[in-house]
Amino acid sequence: MEKNEKTQVIAALVENKPGVLHSVAxxxxxxxxxxxxxxVGRTEQEDLSRMTITVKGDEKTLEQVxxxxxxxxxxxxxxxxxxxxxxxxxxxLIKVNVPDNKSRSDVINCVDVFRGRVVDVSPETLxxxxxxxxxxxxxxxxxMKTYGIMELARTGLTALSRGVRSIRIEE
Amino acid sequence: xxxxxxxxxxxxxxxxxxxxxxxxxLGGAVLPIYDLLCKSKIRHILxxxxxxxxxxxxxxxxxxxxxxxxxxxxxxxxxxLVTGIANAYMDSSPLIALTxxxxxxxxxxxxxxxxxxxxxxxxxxxxTPITKHNFQLRNAAEIPKTVKTAFYIATTGRxxxxxxxxxxxxxxxxxxxxFSNGIHIPGYKPTSNPHPLxxxxxxxxxxxxxxxxxxxxxxxxxxxxxSELLQVAELLLAPVATSFMGKGAFPxxxxxxxxxxxxxxxxxxxxxxxxxxxxxxxxxxxxDRATGRLDNFCAPTKKIHIDIDAAEIGKNVDVDIPIVGDAxxxxxxxxxxxxxxxxxKKNTAWTKRVKETKEQLNPRSKGASKDLxxxxxxxxxxxxxxxxxxxxxxxGQNQMWAALYFxxxxxxxFISSGGLGTMGFGFPxxxxxxxxxxxxxxxxxxGDGSFRMTEQELGTSVTEDIPVIVIVLNNSVLGxxxxxxxxxxxxxxxxxxxxxxxxxxxxxxAYGAQGFRARSIAExxxxxxxxxxxxxxxxxxxxxxxxxxxxxxxxxxxGINEQVGDY
Numbered sequence: 001m002e003k004n005e006k007t008q009v010i011a012a013l014v015e016n017k018p019g020v021l022h023s024v025a026x027x028x029x030x031x032x033x034x035x036x037x038x039x040v041g042r043t044e045q046e047d048l049s050r051m052t053i054t055v056k057g058d059e060k061t062l063e064q065v066x067x068x069x070x071x072x073x074x075x076x077x078x079x080x081x082x083x084x085x086x087x088x089x090x091x092x093l094i095k096v097n098v099p100d101n102k103s104r105s106d107v108i109n110c111v112d113v114f115r116g117r118v119v120d121v122s123p124e125t126l127x128x129x130x131x132x133x134x135x136x137x138x139x140x141x142x143x144m145k146t147y148g149i150m151e152l153a154r155t156g157l158t159a160l161s162r163g164v165r166s167i168r169i170e171e
Numbered sequence: 172x173x174x175x176x177x178x179x180x181x182x183x184x185x186x187x188x189x190x191x192x193x194x195x196x197l198g199g200a201v202l203p204i205y206d207l208l209c210k211s212k213i214r215h216i217l218x219x220x221x222x223x224x225x226x227x228x229x230x231x232x233x234x235x236x237x238x239x240x241x242x243x244x245x246x247x248x249x250x251x252l253v254t255g256i257a258n259a260y261m262d263s264s265p266l267i268a269l270t271x272x273x274x275x276x277x278x279x280x281x282x283x284x285x286x287x288x289x290x291x292x293x294x295x296x297x298x299t300p301i302t303k304h305n306f307q308l309r310n311a312a313e314i315p316k317t318v319k320t321a322f323y324i325a326t327t328g329r330x331x332x333x334x335x336x337x338x339x340x341x342x343x344x345x346x347x348x349x350f351s352n353g354i355h356i357p358g359y360k361p362t363s364n365p366h367p368l369x370x371x372x373x374x375x376x377x378x379x380x381x382x383x384x385x386x387x388x389x390x391x392x393x394x395x396x397x398s399e400l401l402q403v404a405e406l407l408l409a410p411v412a413t414s415f416m417g418k419g420a421f422p423x424x425x426x427x428x429x430x431x432x433x434x435x436x437x438x439x440x441x442x443x444x445x446x447x448x449x450x451x452x453x454x455x456x457x458x459d460r461a462t463g464r465l466d467n468f469c470a471p472t473k474k475i476h477i478d479i480d481a482a483e484i485g486k487n488v489d490v491d492i493p494i495v496g497d498a499x500x501x502x503x504x505x506x507x508x509x510x511x512x513x514x515x516k517k518n519t520a521w522t523k524r525v526k527e528t529k530e531q532l533n534p535r536s537k538g539a540s541k542d543l544x545x546x547x548x549x550x551x552x553x554x555x556x557x558x559x560x561x562x563x564x565x566x567g568q569n570q571m572w573a574a575l576y577f578x579x580x581x582x583x584x585f586i587s588s589g590g591l592g593t594m595g596f597g598f599p600x601x602x603x604x605x606x607x608x609x610x611x612x613x614x615x616x617x618g619d620g621s622f623r624m625t626e627q628e629l630g631t632s633v634t635e636d637i638p639v640i641v642i643v644l645n646n647s648v649l650g651x652x653x654x655x656x657x658x659x660x661x662x663x664x665x666x667x668x669x670x671x672x673x674x675x676x677x678x679x680x681a682y683g684a685q686g687f688r689a690r691s692i693a694e695x696x697x698x699x700x701x702x703x704x705x706x707x708x709x710x711x712x713x714x715x716x717x718x719x720x721x722x723x724x725x726x727x728x729x730g731i732n733e734q735v736g737d738y
Contacts, residue, residue, distance in 0.1 A: 015358060019307075023299050030300040060485065067482035073304040073324060076358040169357070 004058040007036065009086065009159050011167055012069060013077040016042060016049045020074045024051065027072060033057065033065050037090075037156030045169070048076065052158045079167045081159055088159040092137045093119070094128045097148035107147055114140045125150060172349050177311030178203040178342040181269075182211045184318035187350065190240050192216065192231065192606055193269075194224040198244025200271030200290060203342035216606065216635050219627040221248050223599040225255020226625070229264045230600030233586045234561055235607035236395070238325050242269040246290030249336075250297065254593060257301040259332040261590025262416060263393060265325040266332035270294050272307065274340040284338060294336050303331030311344040316352045323354060328361025329480040330393060361479060365496030365504060373475045373492050374508040376449055380473075382521045383409040384447035386432065389416030389589070390454015390478060390498045392582040397421065399502035400453065406509055408516045409451070410525045412440035414461045415574055416589040417454070423578040427525070433461040434725045435571035438532045441731040443525060445469050451505075453477045454498040457487040458590065467730025477501045543691065543715050545572040545644060551692050552614070552642065553578055555699045560612040561604045563587060565597040565621030568650035571721040573616045595624030601639040602632050612640065612703055619645040620669060629682035632708040640702045641710045646717040647671050654720050659727075679710035688712045 014020045021040060028035050036054040043050045055065055062080065069078045098104040104126065111118055111128050114136065120127035130140055134157055141149065161167075175183075181204060185193070192214045197205040208215050218224040221243040228239030243252050249270040259266040273283040273291045283291065295307050304324050306317050321333040377383055385407075391400050397420050404411050404427050411421040412429040415436075421428055430437030432444055444450065450472045455461070462468040468488060476483075476490040477498055484493040494501055549572055556562075558580050564570040564587040579585040586604055588596040601615040615622075622643050632639055646653075649667045656664055679686030685702075689695035689711055702709035722736030 019295065022296070026299045064482065064486060067486075071480070071482050073356060073359045 005056055006058075006062075007054060007056050008062050009081045009083070009088065009157065010053045010055060010066065010069070011079050011081055011159065012051045012053065012075055013043065013048045013167060013169060014051055015074045015076060016047050017074070020049070023072055023074060024069065027068055028065075031064070031068055033061065039156045039158045041158075048169070052156075054157050077167050077169060081161060085162050085165070086159045087162060088133055088157050089131055090134050090137055090157045091129065091131045091155045092141070093153045094130065094141065094144060094149060095151040096126050096128060096144050097124065097150050098126050099124055103147055107144070110140070110143050116140070172347045174345060175348050176203065176342065177308075177314055177337070177344045177346075178207050180311055180314040180348045181318065181337065181342070182207055182213065183350070184315045185240065186212055187315075188238070188318065188322045190238075193240040193242055194218050194227040194231075194603065195242030195269075196221050196224060196244070196248060198248050198271065198290070200245035200248075200273060200339050201242060201269075201337070201342070203339065204242070204271075204337070216602075216631065216637070218599070219630045220625065221251030222254050222595065223602075223625050223628040223631065225252045225266065225268065226258065226593070226596050226599035227603035227606070227628075227631075228268075229255060229259045229262075229266050229596075230563060230586055230603030231607045232259075232264050232266060232603075233600070234583055234604035236583065237607075238265040238267050238322055239603060240267045240269065243271070244290065245271040245273055245294075246292045248290075249294040250292050253297060253301070254591075256298055256332045256334065258588055258591045258593045258596060260301045260303070262588065263330050263389060264332070265330035267321055267325055268298075268332060268334045270334060270336045272336045272338040275309070275338040276340055294334060298334045301332070302334050305334035305336065307336040308338065308341045311341055311346045312348065314341075315348060315350045316354060319352075320354045320356060324356070324359060328359075328363075329390075362481070362495050363479065363497040363500060365477070365494045365501040367504075369492060369494045370501065370504045370508065373451070373494060373505060374512065376473060376475060376492060377407060377451060377505070377509060378512050380407070380449035381519075382446060382448045382524075383407050384444055384450050385409050385411045386414065386444065386450055386452040386455055387411055387417040387420040388414040388453065388455025389420075391417055391420035394454060394479075394498040395582070396453070396499035396502050397582045399499055399506060401425075402506045403451075403502050403509065406506060406513060406515070408519060408522050410443060412437075412444050414455045414458070414589075415587070418574060418587075419579040419582045419585040422580045424580060429525070429529070431574055432731060434463065434727075435574065435721050436461075436725075436731065437575060438723050438734055439529050441725070441734060442532065443528055445472070445732045446524070447472050449473045449475070451475045451477075452490070453502065454479075456480075456483045459487070462488065463725045463731035463733070464729055467732070543695075543713060545715065545719060546576045547692055548644070548695060548713060549573060549576040549616070551696055552616075552699065555696060555703070556612060556614065559584060560614060561586060561601075561608060563597040563601040563604060563613070563615045565615065565617040566592045566594045567618050567621060568654065568719070568721050569616050569618035569621065569644050571651070572644070575721070577616065594621040596621075598622060598625050598639075598641060599628045599631075601641070602628060602637050605637050605639050614640045614642060617641050617643050618650055619643050619647060619675070620649040622675075623669070626678065629679065629684055629708065629710075633683045638706050638708045640699065641708070642699075643675050643710060643712050644715050645675065645712050646715050646719065648717040650717065650719070651721070653717060657720070675710050675712040679708070684708040684710060686710045686712065688714070690714065
């Protein structure tokens with residue numbers, strides 16, 4: 001990371017309709033901002049979706065990211081989540097190479113330590129589900145490298161504020 | 172609820188938005204709309220190219236303050252609008268662009284959208300980064316609400332273009348239409364009331380300023396805040412510089428007027444802006460052409476920045492007091508507070524400095540041509556035109572000479588492509604402005620290079636009976652780039668010479684317009700006077716030297732107080 005750069009998690013409530021992801025992604029590209037990860041899903045309010053976007057940048061850039069997002073008509077609310085006050089999670093599915101019993105039991109031990117789950121088994125592979133902060137997932141992946149990762153799917157980070165704080169829009 | 176087709180619902184929705192004119196070109200995908208348009212109250216002006224239609228609608232919007240409407244068919248019709256839409260976006264002009272689209276379904280039509288149909292283009296994808304918002308209609312029932320929403324978004328807050336893409340099956344669908352639906356846009360609430368605390372802080376800073384300066388941008392014109400600006404300036408005895416887009420926000424003959432800042436700005440404005448202790452910037456986005464090199468831009472000056480678009484504050488220039496809100500309201504509130512706090516000032520050391528600097532640095536035009544100098548021409552033009560005449564410009568040297576030498580006295584009387592720098596804008600914009608203000612003379616201050624890009628709209632102006640005056644400062648060269656090649660590329664002329672064709676007098680005559688050639692100020696004045704009395708479009712060809720520079724200028728990469736060139 002360059003000097004003064006930090007990682008920021010941004011939560012946005014957006015209208016749940018076609019084209020919204022396009023306009024958000026387009027704005028990031030057009031303004032030369034970089035999305036580290038993005039997750040999108042429906043919320044408890046039917047007409048709204050929630051985007052969790054991780055961005056890297058200096059303070060001035062992050063401020064612009066939020067302001068430019070706010071300008072988009074389909075974006076209803078944007079907040080920078082305070083890093084010390086959020087719960088973040090990411091889910092990863094990892095297919096690991098386990099040609100023999102020794103490596104198979106070693107991997108299963110690691111999965112237990114990381115509180116993951118084995119979700120699929122074949123004679124030569126294990127597919128593991130692991131949930132946690134991105135750091136935890138990185139650590140687990142590092143361990144698995146020695147066995148050979150055949151395939152990896154990460155969801156990207158999602159986050160909520162701790163306590164009563166929320167970005168919910170009261171109707 | 173009334174049963175009608177989507178095409179009818181669209182036209183009726185436009186009428187309900189008080190649209191009385193639109194500019195466009197028809198084609199297969201908008202035929203159902205055009206079939207009803209000839210019976211509608213809306214005047215349709217058939218342009219010769221969709222780019223002309225978009226610029227004309229933009230010119231109409233800037234002259235009138237209302238939204239301008241243009242329409243094109245799907246595919247190439249829609250993509251030809253793109254330059255005009257991008258232009259309106261950069262200059263915050265309220266433009267509604269209606270585009271036809273191939274069918275998205277329906278009983279009598281096959282589903283074509285997304286299947287690379289004939290004349291299909293993804294105009295929503297293409298225009299997303301150059302519109303304030305865009306819509307693709309899915310059914311006829313949603314037309315009234317969508318049109319209302321589009322006009323509301325285009326004309327409020329910081330205005331901008333909105334595209335409505337209308338698939339052909341939506342135009343032909345017959346259904347119950349309800350015009351009474353209100354609009355609800357949860358993600359769009361423009362802040363127009365400035366925060367009182369910020370106004371108080373700004374008042375204090377301005378009241379204590381010894382050398383205050385005001386930088387007024389296009390936002391002052393959009394918000395109709397010129398009289399408020401004048402009040403604040405006169406109370407503070409603060410000289411007023413404008414951005415290029417702000418030209419017209421403050422009368423340029425006023426003793427406190429400095430002219431516009433920037434790369435080809437008035438040297439007085441560039442110099443004094445940097446000497447001020449407090450700058451009140453209103454409705455400006457501090458574009459690179461205005462500020463020059465940013466770390467040299469008035470670094471010691473304390474800055475107050477009023478803008479309705481929060482994203483403009485701190486984007487390019489760091490400011491001390493940000494105020495998000497409408498320029499008119501903010502200036503009103505500032506004036507109210509300042510008037511209570513300040514006594515009417517007499518002349519100060521600062522106003523004396525302003526007066527002296529203006530006398531000392533008045534830009535003169537020195538160049539190769541013997542008699543027809545742009546400065547003399549444009550000053551003569553100013554005298555020949557009434558105060559409320561509208562000037563548009565093309566892009567390049569003509570535009571910068573107009574900025575320097577053609578004094579603008581009233582808002583919305585100087586219309587030019589500032590942000591995108593679109594050659595070919597001025598002439599169709601003049602047509603649009605004339606439609607908005609038929610009783611006032613409209614003059615396009617043009618260069619030959621730019622005029623060539625949209626000259627086919629002579630057909631529109633003649634057949635639709637929209638008389639404007641085009642003054643072609645003709646150096647047979649792409650003048651501004653030739654100047655850069657002279658100044659920064661050791662005079663190597665590469666691909667800039669256009670040759671002396673066409674003969675613009677004959678071109679005008681070929682279209683049924685009138686053409687004159689002026690080789691002296693006297694001939695020029697005679698031609699302009701004839702044109703002003705005439706009810707047909709006039710092209711005045713004025714040959715000038717290709718060696719003529721726009722000077723002084725701030726070389727790219729320099730600060731605005733580092734102007735070069737003999738003046």
